[in-house]
Amino acid sequence: MSDTKTLIDNRPPSVANLFVDRVAATPDAEAYRYPVPAASGQGPDGWKSLSWAQAAGRVYAISAGLIALGVQPEERVALASSTRVEWVLADLGVMCAGAATTTIYPSTNAEESAFILTDSESRFLIAEDAVQLAKARERRSELTDLAHVVVIDPAGVEPAADDPEGWVLTLAELEAQGAAYLEKHPDAVTDRVSAITPDQLATLIYTSGTTGRPKGVRLPHDNWSYMAKATVTAVELSTDDVQYLWLPLAHVFGKVLTSGQIEVGHVTAIDGRVDKIIENLPVVRPTYMAAVPRIFEKVYNGVAAKARAGGGAKYKIFLWAAGVAREYARVSQDNFRRTGRASVPFALGARHKVADTLVFAKIREAFGGRLRACVSGSAALAPDIGFFFAGAGIHILEGYGLTETSAASFVNPGEAYRTGTVGKPLPGTEVRIADDGEILLRGPGLMEGYHRLPEKTAEVLESDGWFHTGDIGELSVDGYLRITDRKKDLIKTSGGKYIAPAEVEGRFKAVCPFVSNILVHGADRNFCTALIALDEPTLLGWAADNGLGGRSYAQVVAAPQTVELIDGYVQRLNEGLQRWQAIKKFRLLPRDLDIEHGELTPSLKLKRPVVEREYKQLIEDMYAGSREA
Structure with missing residues (x-):
């Protein structure tokens, strides 16, 4: 524990610093993999890789390009794109320039995109393609702060007569400008990184919310630096890991996964196309990945439907195996809690072995065959779904956090995970349960506040640092948290x-x-x-x-x-x-x-x-x- 405390207490000012250190430590190691669609549009995708040094070449070029265009520390650069390798490179480029990323989901309509761009006072927009550019053009008269739009994929982008000169440029053009700028000012990016302070704004993420306009959550650099150190120690990642990253990077859950990877230096395969998950898993063969409960529900329903389609006998075998999986997971977790060993009675172990041969091995193979753990967050996972996968050898480590807490506040620890709970608090995070059952949190992952909404900030953030999550929960004697519901969603x-x-x-x-x-x-x-x-x-x-x-x-x-x-x-x-x-x-x-x-x-x-x-x-x-x- 003291080593963990030292690691977190001695964190650098920002993930930009972590990135510079990572590139220096392992320049030739593989950093990212990304898909390249087949030229004919038919057949499976190919995959390319970037080493840390190659990634840094692009990140520094993006950063220098933004600096050349006049971006200042803490100025907002909006990023409207699906999950792809360029999202990560652009975000790192923004951070290394000392600026702050405003994330926008690609599914966000033109009206709400314009609200986010205006409310955040974004000076630049990095747009994925012609569709995202069209949203900015549609509302350009309202976007008085927006100086430039950088398009990642220029296919289908046509000049518009009413675009101001130089208002639209491609990512390739930005990188070329940045490379030229670095030739004249070789220390431009490293000087910006060195000047970053922990309390400087790094990210502005707008909560998707269930009612009303979204609120901008201000997350300083120190939050991400803390998350990088704390999540890695909690989930026990290593340089041999391979992460499959498909979650929306506009969401805080997806974003936090990029910070921990830089701390460790392992490989991340990036592809945000949800319809490609089943196809990609056997190719990527990840050792860990994160997902939302809906994905596990879909996999479970798909397996059950396939068994049902195979006839009555196959479906009976599946139902029997599912029951064995749940019993095996419950018993082994209970025994681990009591004795420190995940043991089961001989008869249950024998039944599990048969079920594994008939059903579970095929499920693990569909996930690529090497999956050590999945991290589940964003919403509650039904315990029976969790126990099924646990018994099948797909270990789902449920976690908990909010945009306001930089995604992760709790996560289940490796072998000692408990299905139905969200685990223990990250090192350095404090928790207490209020008299009405509400979960209160305090620690280095907490937001600075809501952007331009001091009264809304005061409603949830107390002067002594305790944050009101709005969730109801229970803490076990040994520190495991169980979420029972949203405070405002309780029905009477x-x-x-x-x-x-x-x-x-x-x-x-x-x-x-x-x-x-x-x-x-x-x-x-x-x-x-x-x-x-x-x-x-x-x-x-x-x-x-x-x-x-x-x-x-x-x-x-x-x-x-x-x-x-x-x-x-x-x-x-x-x-x-x-x-x-x-x-x-x-x-x-x-x-x-x-x-x-x-x-x-x-x-x-x-x-x-x-x-x-x-x-x-x-x-x-x-x-x-x-x-x-």
Whole structure:
């Protein structure tokens, strides 16, 4: 512990310093891998690599190019792009110039993009492609601070008559300008890095939020330097690791993963295309990766659907193996907690060995065969899903944090992880539970405050440094945290009973292999109801085998057989709930919830007010005729 404390206490002022040190220490080691689509557009992608020295060549050129264009320390450079290697290089270039990155999701519409650019007072925008450039052009009259737009992929970018001269340039042109600037001013970038102070603004991330305008969270350089040191010690990373990074880098969870990698110096394979995950895993063969719970739910549902499609015998084997996996994980984790050894009784071990041969080995192979651990965050993972993967040899280390805490405040420790908890606090982070159950945090990962919103900052950040997370949780005697719900999401029925909807929703996701999203409703009502969206590929596969083939998703959802199918899973859910938690009625939605309709945040969290407003009539129909207390 003292070594860890020394490591964190002696952290450098910034990740930019860490990057310079990493390049000096291992210039020829592989740093990044990235996909190169086949020239014909057909067949599998190829992959290229950058060494740390090659990465530094591009980072310093980007940094110097920005300096040549006039960027000043702490000035904002917005970055609107999907996850790709250029995102990381550009972000590092911004940091090495002493400037601050404002992140924008590529899915953000023109109106909200303009709000973020204006509120952050961004002077530069690094845009992924013609689509992102078009958003800036559409709102250019409002973007009075925006001096230049740098386009990463210029394909399809055409000159516009009303663009100011030099307003748009490509990333290649920026790097060329930077290289020329460095020839005349060779110390320009290193001088900027040396001048960075820990309290200097590094990143401005706008919370996606579930209501209202997003708030800009100000994260100084010291936050990322702390995260780089603390997460590495908590997750026990090494130079031999290979990370597969696909999470949105505009989200704080994705961003923190780039800092720890620089500290350790291992390889990161970067590809943000979600539809390529299954194809990429056996190629990249990662030793660790991070994901959100929805990915694990989809994998579980996909495996279950494949087993069901293989016939009754295969599906029975899968269900038996899933039960063995959960029992094995629970028993081994309980024994590790008591004795320090993850042992199981002989009979259970024998059953697990058979299940491993029949089912689990294939799942591990689909993940590339070398996966040591997955880190899960952003939302709660249903414990039954976690226990299934743990028993199958895919160890999911749940963690917890917020944008306001630089992503990570808690993470489960290696061998001693406990499914259903988010682990222990990172070294240097303090935690206490308030009288009403709210989790309070204090430590080096906390934000400076909300950008230009001092009154909002004062609502959550006390003068002595304690931050109010808005989440409800419980701490075990030995320091493991369990999140029970969002404080504002707790439901109080008309009968006075409190219900944590996320807990009920998580249980249903573990019970029903067809569910994609579920919203439990019941505030001020005398019973609980649910809106349920089903996973389209899984549902249509079932439909084809049950006389509903050839119909659309909406038609299958409306069929009585489908309602009967899901009702069976709802009844199974209710068997394990208290009477006041039980789902008395439900409705199947005509389509899945998504980001495009504003029902999910870019990190796939449910926007409850949006969904409840959009499907208000369905909710009211479920309570029609009931006697409200």
